Amino acid sequence: MTHLKTVVLALVVALTLSACASSAPPDEYAYFNSPNMRSVLVLPPANRTTAAQAPDLFYTSLAVPLTRAGFYVFPSQLTQQLLRDQGIIDGAQLESVDPRRFYELFGADMVLQTTLVAWDTSYLVIGGSVTVAAQYQLVSTHTGEVVWQANERQSVNTGGDSSSLLGALLETALNTAQQDYIPLAREMNRRAFSSLPHGPYHPRFISAAERAEILRSAQDDAR
Amino acid sequence: MTKLRLRHGLIISLCLLLSACASQPRQGMYWGSYESSYYELENTPGDQARQRHIDTLRNIVAVSDSRGWPPPPGTLLELANYERQLGNQQTYAYYVNRERQLYPESNLFIRRWFADVVPPVVVPEPVVTDENDKPAGPATDQNATEEQANDPS
Numbered sequence: 132m133t134h135l136k137t138v139v140l141a142l143v144v145a146l147t148l149s150a151c152a153s154s155a156p157p158d159e160y161a162y163f164n165s166p167n168m169r170s171v172l173v174l175p176p177a178n179r180t181t182a183a184q185a186p187d188l189f190y191t192s193l194a195v196p197l198t199r200a201g202f203y204v205f206p207s208q209l210t211q212q213l214l215r216d217q218g219i220i221d222g223a224q225l226e227s228v229d230p231r232r233f234y235e236l237f238g239a240d241m242v243l244q245t246t247l248v249a250w251d252t253s254y255l256v257i258g259g260s261v262t263v264a265a266q267y268q269l270v271s272t273h274t275g276e277v278v279w280q281a282n283e284r285q286s287v288n289t290g291g292d293s294s295s296l297l298g299a300l301l302e303t304a305l306n307t308a309q310q311d312y313i314p315l316a317r318e319m320n321r322r323a324f325s326s327l328p329h330g331p332y333h334p335r336f337i338s339a340a341e342r343a344e345i346l347r348s349a350q351d352d353a354r
Numbered sequence: 355m356t357k358l359r360l361r362h363g364l365i366i367s368l369c370l371l372l373s374a375c376a377s378q379p380r381q382g383m384y385w386g387s388y389e390s391s392y393y394e395l396e397n398t399p400g401d402q403a404r405q406r407h408i409d410t411l412r413n414i415v416a417v418s419d420s421r422g423w424p425p426p427p428g429t430l431l432e433l434a435n436y437e438r439q440l441g442n443q444q445t446y447a448y449y450v451n452r453e454r455q456l457y458p459e460s461n462l463f464i465r466r467w468f469a470d471v472v473p474p475v476v477v478p479e480p481v482v483t484d485e486n487d488k489p490a491g492p493a494t495d496q497n498a499t500e501e502q503a504n505d506p507s
Contacts, residue, residue, distance in 0.1 A: 170459035184397075191392040195385050198427050203459040206428030208392060208407075209435055213467065238462025313393055332427075 163328040164339040167273055170203040172210060172239035176265070177222035177246040185250040185312070186221065187211075189265070192316045193243065196324045201333025205237055222246065234272035241269045241278065249284065250312060259289040263315045267323050281326055285319040382423045386414045408436045415449075424456045431460065434468070447471045 173193045176186040194207040219225060222244060233239045249264035264284035268277050329336045337345070391410040395403045411433040418425040434449035450471040453460050464471065 187396045188393060191396055192389060194428065195389055195426075198385075199383065203427045203457050205460070205463055206432040206435075208395070209428070209432050209467075236466065238459065238466075240459075317389070 163278070163330070164337055164342045166339065168240050168271070168278070169331050170205065170238065170240045171197055171243050171269065172205045172233050172237050172241070173197070173207055173243045174225055174245070175211065175214060175220060175222045177226070177244070179246055179248050180250040182250040185247055188313060189245070189247055189250070189263075189316050192313060192320055193245065196317075196320045197243065197327075198332070200324050200327050201330030201336055202241075203330075203332065205239060210237070230270050230272045230275050232272075239272055241271055244268050244270060252289075260286050261289060261312065261315065262286040263312055263319055265316075265319060265323070269327075279327055281323040283319045283323045285315045285322070287315060382421060383426050384414055384418045384421065384423060385426055386410055386417060388414060388426075388429070408433070411436065425452075427457055427460075428453075430456070431464070431468070 173190065176189050178186045190207065190211060194204045197204045214220075225244075230242055233242050244267075246266040247264075248266060249262045251262050253260050253262070262284065263286075264282075266280070266282050268280040270276065271278050331338075387410050391403070391407040395407045411429055414429050415425045415433060430449045430453035434446045434453070437443075437449060438446040450464060450468045451474060454464050454473060
């Protein structure tokens with residue numbers, strides 16, 4: 132019995148310690164460990180929807196989750212104003228601009244380009260939904276390469292669950308009208324950025340040297 | 355008795371091993387109601403929304419300071435810009451230099467867009483020839499830094 136207890140305790144210790152062991156992130160994100168991938172400039176979203184105000188509203192939701200991922204993000208409202216002063220209000224206007232220009236003008240290591248593809252309400256009398264969808268990509272201003280990308284969509288059903296037709300109709304109309312897009316956009320961003328490697332201000336960030344050390348240890352263990 | 359000692363020993367060892375895993379304390383980040391006040395500024399622009407956003411930024415800095423956390427990236431520059439518009443030049447320069455010191459990534463941006471703010475003076479340490487002494491290198495002028503570090507408010 133005592134022997135069993137000892138084995139169980141040893142297993143618990145081993146499992147707990149194994150959780151502490153750092154593991155190297157996947158190879159495709161190795162460049163995020165390099166010293167020149169620290170800061171992000173969020174560009175105005177390109178708008179492929181019919182909602183004229185949507186990009187400005189969506190833009191307000193992008194900086195906070197990026198900083199929580201561990202990156203230095205240039206002050207959103209200020210950079211948005213600087214770009215507006217240059218006549219840039221839609222991200223599509225910047226598609227032909229060489230990314231290196233953003234390093235020269237802002238000192239940004241990466242730019243976040245987003246395209247808003249849905250900001251819609253669909254209303255089907257007794258059923259309805261509100262949908263937001265966007266494409267995201269981070270582009271290195273040092274190499275011009277796309278270093279990360281994601282596509283996300285978030286919907287909420289606004290249909291009424293009343294048993295009568297009139298009740299369901301009114302409920303759907305009310306739910307759809309009251310539904311705010313921004314909480315959906317924030318949830319969509321959270322999901323999109325969850326696939327982003329940690330930036331240098333994240334406690335679990337692994338520097339290039341630490342990564343090399345982890346890989347070296349793993350190779351030694353494999354031998 | 356031996357069993358009890360063994361058990362205590364194991365528990366203490368486990369605690370010590372686990373404490374070694376806690377490599378660095380997680381530093382917090384306080385954004386307060388930034389997203390909602392910024393959204394309001396875009397959705398219903400006006401003096402009221404602007405004032406609410408300024409109050410939000412000031413609150414973010416105050417709460418972060420009280421918790422010993424750095425204000426989140428960019429917030430000091432955004433607030434600095436408002437302080438400049440309000441004519442609070444000293445506070446404006448103070449916030450710009452705080453961002454510069456906290457986040458070196460902001461240096462080029464600040465040099466370009468906040469060129470009127472003079473950075474804290476950095477003077478090189480005198481070169482020492484004795485090999486046993488500290489190697490020569492840049493050091494921050496204490497007086498200048500302390501002056502910048504004093505909150506003008």
